[in-house]
Amino acid sequence: xxxxxxxxxxxxxxxxxxxxxxxRLARAAAQRTATLSTASKNAALEAxxxxxxxxxxAILAANQADLARAEEMVKTGSLSPAAYARLKLDxxxxxxxxxxxxxxxRLGDPVGRPLLIRQLDEGLILERRTYPLGVLGVIFxxxxxxxxxxxxxxxxxxxxxxxxxxxEALLSCQALMxxxxxxxxxxxxxxxxxLQLLTSREEIKAxxxxxxxxxxxxxRGSNAFVRYVMDNTRIPVLGHADGICHLYVDRAANLxxxxxxxxxxxxxYPAACNAIETLxxxxxxxxxxxxxxxxxxxxxxxxxRGDPLCREWVPDLIPTTEEDWSTEYADLILSMKVVDSLDGxxxxxxxxGSRHTEAIVTEDTEAAQRFLDEVDAAGVFxxxxxxxxxxxxxxxxxxxxxxxxxxxxRGPVGLEGLVTYxxxxxxxxxxxxxxxxxxxxxxxxxxxxxxxxxx
Amino acid sequence: xxxxxxxxxxxxxxxxxxxxxxxRLARAAAQRTATLSTASKNAALEAxxxxxxxxxxAILAANQADLARAEEMVKTGSLSPAAYARLKLDxxxxxxxxxxxxxxxRLGDPVGRPLLIRQLDEGLILERRTYPLGVLGVIFxxxxxxxxxxxxxxxxxxxxxxxxxxxEALLSCQALMxxxxxxxxxxxxxxxxxLQLLTSREEIKAxxxxxxxxxxxxxRGSNAFVRYVMDNTRIPVLGHADGICHLYVDRAANLxxxxxxxxxxxxxYPAACNAIETLxxxxxxxxxxxxxxxxxxxxxxxxxRGDPLCREWVPDLIPTTEEDWSTEYADLILSMKVVDSLDGxxxxxxxxGSRHTEAIVTEDTEAAQRFLDEVDAAGVFxxxxxxxxxxxxxxxxxxxxxxxxxxxxRGPVGLEGLVTYxxxxxxxxxxxxxxxxxxxxxxxxxxxxxxxxxx
Numbered sequence: 001x002x003x004x005x006x007x008x009x010x011x012x013x014x015x016x017x018x019x020x021x022x023x024r025l026a027r028a029a030a031q032r033t034a035t036l037s038t039a040s041k042n043a044a045l046e047a048x049x050x051x052x053x054x055x056x057x058a059i060l061a062a063n064q065a066d067l068a069r070a071e072e073m074v075k076t077g078s079l080s081p082a083a084y085a086r087l088k089l090d091x092x093x094x095x096x097x098x099x100x101x102x103x104x105x106r107l108g109d110p111v112g113r114p115l116l117i118r119q120l121d122e123g124l125i126l127e128r129r130t131y132p133l134g135v136l137g138v139i140f141x142x143x144x145x146x147x148x149x150x151x152x153x154x155x156x157x158x159x160x161x162x163x164x165x166x167x168e169a170l171l172s173c174q175a176l177m178x179x180x181x182x183x184x185x186x187x188x189x190x191x192x193x194x195l196q197l198l199t200s201r202e203e204i205k206a207x208x209x210x211x212x213x214x215x216x217x218x219x220r221g222s223n224a225f226v227r228y229v230m231d232n233t234r235i236p237v238l239g240h241a242d243g244i245c246h247l248y249v250d251r252a253a254n255l256x257x258x259x260x261x262x263x264x265x266x267x268x269y270p271a272a273c274n275a276i277e278t279l280x281x282x283x284x285x286x287x288x289x290x291x292x293x294x295x296x297x298x299x300x301x302x303x304x305r306g307d308p309l310c311r312e313w314v315p316d317l318i319p320t321t322e323e324d325w326s327t328e329y330a331d332l333i334l335s336m337k338v339v340d341s342l343d344g345x346x347x348x349x350x351x352x353g354s355r356h357t358e359a360i361v362t363e364d365t366e367a368a369q370r371f372l373d374e375v376d377a378a379g380v381f382x383x384x385x386x387x388x389x390x391x392x393x394x395x396x397x398x399x400x401x402x403x404x405x406x407x408x409x410r411g412p413v414g415l416e417g418l419v420t421y422x423x424x425x426x427x428x429x430x431x432x433x434x435x436x437x438x439x440x441x442x443x444x445x446x447x448x449x450x451x452x453x454x455x
Numbered sequence: 456x457x458x459x460x461x462x463x464x465x466x467x468x469x470x471x472x473x474x475x476x477x478x479r480l481a482r483a484a485a486q487r488t489a490t491l492s493t494a495s496k497n498a499a500l501e502a503x504x505x506x507x508x509x510x511x512x513a514i515l516a517a518n519q520a521d522l523a524r525a526e527e528m529v530k531t532g533s534l535s536p537a538a539y540a541r542l543k544l545d546x547x548x549x550x551x552x553x554x555x556x557x558x559x560x561r562l563g564d565p566v567g568r569p570l571l572i573r574q575l576d577e578g579l580i581l582e583r584r585t586y587p588l589g590v591l592g593v594i595f596x597x598x599x600x601x602x603x604x605x606x607x608x609x610x611x612x613x614x615x616x617x618x619x620x621x622x623e624a625l626l627s628c629q630a631l632m633x634x635x636x637x638x639x640x641x642x643x644x645x646x647x648x649x650l651q652l653l654t655s656r657e658e659i660k661a662x663x664x665x666x667x668x669x670x671x672x673x674x675r676g677s678n679a680f681v682r683y684v685m686d687n688t689r690i691p692v693l694g695h696a697d698g699i700c701h702l703y704v705d706r707a708a709n710l711x712x713x714x715x716x717x718x719x720x721x722x723x724y725p726a727a728c729n730a731i732e733t734l735x736x737x738x739x740x741x742x743x744x745x746x747x748x749x750x751x752x753x754x755x756x757x758x759x760r761g762d763p764l765c766r767e768w769v770p771d772l773i774p775t776t777e778e779d780w781s782t783e784y785a786d787l788i789l790s791m792k793v794v795d796s797l798d799g800x801x802x803x804x805x806x807x808g809s810r811h812t813e814a815i816v817t818e819d820t821e822a823a824q825r826f827l828d829e830v831d832a833a834g835v836f837x838x839x840x841x842x843x844x845x846x847x848x849x850x851x852x853x854x855x856x857x858x859x860x861x862x863x864x865r866g867p868v869g870l871e872g873l874v875t876y877x878x879x880x881x882x883x884x885x886x887x888x889x890x891x892x893x894x895x896x897x898x899x900x901x902x903x904x905x906x907x908x909x910x
Contacts, residue, residue, distance in 0.1 A: 031805075035828045113908055118850060124839060126849060130908070133861055134831070215861045236862050257884035264886035350486075361884075372879050373490045376589070384579060384882030393890070394581060394878070395573055395900035396909050406588055406670045407691050408863065411878050414909055423849070423866045424827050427839030429712035429816075431719035435848070445850035451906040453568055453585070454851050454869055 019162075019206040023213040025193035026135045026160035032191040033158040034132045038109040044155050044187045049101040051183030052148070055175065056094055062175035063089040063144065070142075070168050079168060086143045087169055097148045104152040107397045110415040111158045117449040121441065123428040128452065130419045132158035133215040137207045139229065140220040142166030147173050150218075151180055151195050153398060157418040162207060162214065164198040173197055208233035216418070218401055223328060238417055240404035242328050242354040243273025245386045248345040248371070250362035251282040255289050257383060258361040262293050264385040265359065267300040271330050273402060274357050274379075274389040278325060279336045280345045283309065286338045290314050302332045309338035325352040342367050346374055353377060355404045357389040357411075378404055378411035474617075474661040478668040480648035481590045481615035487646040488613040489587045493564040499610050499642045504556045506638030507603070510630065511549055517630035518544040518599065525597075525623050534623060541598045542624055552603045559607040562852045565870040566613050572904040576896065578883040583907065585874045587613035588670040592662045594684065595675040597621030602628050605673075606635055606650050608853060612873040617662060617669065619653040628652055663688035671873070673856055678783060693872055695859035697783050697809040698728025700841045703800040703826070705817035706737040710744050712838060713816040717748050719840040720814065722755040726785050728857060729812050729834075729844040733780060734791045735800045738764065741793045745769050757787045764793035780807040797822050801829055808832060810859045812844040812866075833859055833866035 033041075052059070070087055073079035116128035136159050140146040147165055154161040165173040177197045184190045198207065207214065208229065217237045219229040227241040247265050249258040265276040281289055290313040294304055305324055306317035317336070324335040325348070339345045349358050359381035360371040368382040379389045389412060391399025396414030403410050409417045435441050488496075507514070525542055528534035571583035591614050595601040602620055609616040620628040632652045639645045653662065662669065663684065672692045674684040682696040702720050704713040720731040736744055745768040749759055760779055761772030772791070779790040780803070794800045804813050812834035815826040823837040834844045844867060846854025851869030858865050864872045890896050 031829055031831070108908075110908065115908070120843070120848065120850065124843075236860075254884070260884060260886055264888050268887050268891070368881075372881075374486055376486070377877065379878045379880065381880040382882065384880050384885050385887045387887035388575070388579075388880055388882075388885070389878070393575065393887070393898065395575065395898060405691075406875055408875055410875055416907070416909060420861050420863055420865055422832065423834045423844070425834065425836040425839050425843055426823075426827075427837065427843075429709070429715060430839050430843070431715055432723045432840045432842035432848070433719050436723070443848065443850060451908070452871065453563075453565065453570070453906070454871060 019198070019203055020210060020213060022193075022196050022198075023135060023162065023210050026162060026196060027213060029191040029194035030132060030134045030158070030160040033155075033160065033194050034111070036158060036189060040187060040189050041109065041155055041158065042105045044184055044190050045101055045105045045152055047183035047186045048152065048155070048180050049098045049183075051179045052094065052098050052101070052176070055179035055182070056091065059094065059172065059175045059179060060089060060091070062171040063087075066169055066171045073168065083142055083168070086141065087172070089144055089172060093145065097145050100145075100149055101152045104156050104398065107156060107415065109156065110419045114449055115421060116452050116454060117447070119444055119446040119448065120425075121430065121435075121444050124430050125426050127424045127426075128421050129424060131422050133418055133420050134159060135214045136161040136216050136218060136418065137164075137210070137214040137235070138162070138218045138220070139164045139204055139207070140166070142169040144169050144172040144176055146220060147176050147197075148180070153400060153415065153418065154195065157415055159418055160194040160196075162196050162198055164204055164207065167201060170199060174199070205232070208235065211235050220401075238401045238403055238409075238413060240273065240354065240356060240402055242404070243275070243330075243356045243402075244278070244326065244328050244352060244354040245274055245276045245357045246278045246280055246345075246349050246353060246359070247276045247386060248280040248339075248342075248349070248358075248360045249282060249285060249289060250342060250345075250360055250364060250367050251284040252364035252367060253282075253285060253289075253361040254363055255285060255292070258289060259293050259296055261359070261361055261383070261385050263296050263300060265387055266297060266302055266334050267332065268385070268387050270332050272387065273328075273330075274386050275330070276359075276386055277327065277329055277335060278352070279334055280339050280348060281310070281336065282342075282345070283338050283340050286310070287313055290336070297334060300332070302334050304334055304336065306336040307338065310336045328354075342370060346371065349375055349377075355406070356402070357381065357386045359384065359386050378402070474653070474658055475665060475668060477648075477651055477653075478590060478617065478665050481617060481651060482668060484646040484649035485587060485589045485613070485615040488610075488615065488649050489566070491613060491644060495642060495644050496564065496611055496613065497560045499639055499645050500556055500560045500607055502638035502641045503607065503610070503635050504553045504638075506634045506641075507549065507553050507556070507631070510634035510637070511546065514549065514627070514630045514634060515544060515546070517626040518542075521624055521626045528623065538597055538623070541596065542627070544599055544627060548600065552600050555600075555604055556607045559611050559853065562611060562870065564611065565874045569904055570876060571907050571909060572902070574901040574903065575880075575898050576885065576890075577899070579885050580881050582879045582881075583876050584879060586877050588873055588875050589614060590669045591616040591671050591673060591873065592619075592665070592669045592690070593617070593673045593675070594619045594659055594662070595621070597624040599624050599627040599631055601675060602631050602652075603635070608855060608870065608873065609650065612870055614873055615649040615651075617651050617653055619659055619662065622656060625654060629654070660687070663690065666690050675856075693856045693858055693864070693868060695728065695809065695811060695857055697859070698730070698785075698811045698857075699733070699781065699783050699807060699809040700729055700731045700812045701733045701735055701800075701804050701808060701814070702731045702841060703735040703794075703797075703804070703813075703815045704737060704740060704744060705797060705800075705815055705819060705822050706739040707819035707822060708737075708740060708744075708816040709818055710740060710747070713744060714748050714751055716814070716816055716838070716840050718751050718755060720842055721752060721757055721789050722787065723840070723842050725787050727842065728783075728785075729841050730785070731814075731841055732783055732790065733807070734789055735794050735803060736765070736791065737797075737800070738793050738795050741765070742768055745791070752789060755787070757789050759789055759791060761791040762793065765791045783809075797825060801826065804830055804832075810861070811857070812836065812841045814839065814841050833857070
């Protein structure tokens, strides 16, 4: 997805209701889906899966029409072949999407979970329970499968969602949404308006203004696009603009392991945000390690760049510039730097890292512990590939996004990122006046359940 | 505290280091305090307590100088008598502040707690552990005691903090900070720069710009000031601008209880954010309830305003205007409205409430459950005073603030609001390539500990 521009979308019509009105409808629906039973939500998911299979021909035909337009765009260079591939649906992909919906049925319901049950006093019971966020705004690239996945996660978590896909996928998204809506209409308790497709590009800007009506924005697209979203809304954003991850090869590293992890962290899927961009090498192991890792990485097609100290051992490296240290190549390119110590490695990471995932290779457990304690990132790894930083590999059930902000939720975020909590207090008419002053009745604060770590 | 203005502060000198530099120093200190042992942090707190008692005379003298200036301001009307009272310190208040520091010693350490320990595979262990946020920016009113409380909470949670107090309290704050620093210097492992006092008013604006260097802003002051802070920073803000809370008296309410709760929720401490501003009354009980509650509230000195239906039963109410429903009086004023149903009450609250704390009085458990399920607020109460919405009453140990945003942390926030978490992964050289593709090694995802509710 490219940056939102003012270019009008020909499919937007004057009859489109104002976005705030759509958001209010979504909000009203969310009030009802918030308390749907798990069984109802799972029935809705199964109805969606069935409807997608029934509408298969219409969905694939719509996708064909999108593809025909997209082919022209590839020819003129306004769409990348990779984006074209992501746009393309076929029977297998559709079957996979339906399987994905059915996997969400098997996930635990994150709503209504008690986190704390505390007796403040006789007959005065405080509960902290999870609750849906409300209305999500999701802006995604031209991947029709993203629409289905997000819709399924929204249904499971009792949230409403306003979805905006890339304009190249418009007809595919409309066909998928028609099937999903048809499925949902079979579940009588499921309200209208909980899933809505936005179709014009101007609606992105409008969506970002809906503070108070939209509770969370989830952008899926290029770093530049995520940065644009973060810079243009006051609504909380779940995501990350940059993924500048490092692997540090310590003086006490097992160098065979270090070589394996460097290759895996860089090449296993170089476009991923958790792939490394910079390899840091302790000066003591540089003479032995650098030539070996250069051969291994070049065999995998990696373009290697290095600072002057690296080039002492591998002279034909492309010289690095200051810009390299803060560049996410998202490609088969790696910058390398020799550091004089663990402290040097940590200082480089603190200055240039994007707080995503950082790893150390070492047999020195004390050095490893210092790295894990002192490096400030969502994930800090010892002797493991940075590519493990992923909701599925972490066993979160599903991944809504990866957050590099400091406040929770942080790192790979599962369904928990789509719920909040509320305090419920049930009493028998208790007044605060009775718990105040010299004759104050004392609180008991007796926990029946506490998974919050609170006092 | 009033809105930050461009009025220069005479005490700001050209030698003040730029704020970003101070923040970087605080950040470096936070890297060290993040891993301090609980014993070291508690020793630091005891050293602060001791130093405050030793410096008692100097602190009270500095406060006297602030009070002398403040007296003039009260005379000219530029400072309220209430603010003057909050500014004033004496030996008793200082003893109370020291007791408060020692109470923080007794709180559990929120840092380093394991939330999840999961074996992803043999020898590949994922842990999610709590960690300090980093650098806090706290802007508070002219209450010297707030400085001491915040400093103590920051020390306990391993965070650095940049503190800006009201200019009327400048000398008091400087004297308190001098004592605190003197105490901290007795703890050799405690780094310089973790607690810093900002002294010029322009620094508020500068502080709000320090995205990336400051992790959380905590504003303590008037609603207008908190709103100003929220509107002028991209750093997360813990707090709430408005506290517009409602008590709804249902058709099935025990009217004696409803009367008690209305009086307590309005008058027990009317300036508090969790006091009610509007009383909603079901039309069926209005004839009986309204005259009685009007007498009781007026006996407590409450000015009563009512909509036309209320005035049918209590004719001498001040007529409400549309503005009343979205006004936080924070005073002995109450607006009242007759609603035709539970739905009408919920709709009014959704429209005008600030998502802080909302309560229903009823003997109808089904109506109560619907209210608790459907009203979107940090706290939803049944048959209890809204004034219970408070960190100490909830048993959170300490209250850092009350948040009315949707995302966690929400409602009264204890020490948990000052920590985040990180994922630590410890392996033996595992590569993601081995867990991918047709020959993929499966994950085990075996939990040794899970208090997160994740999958």
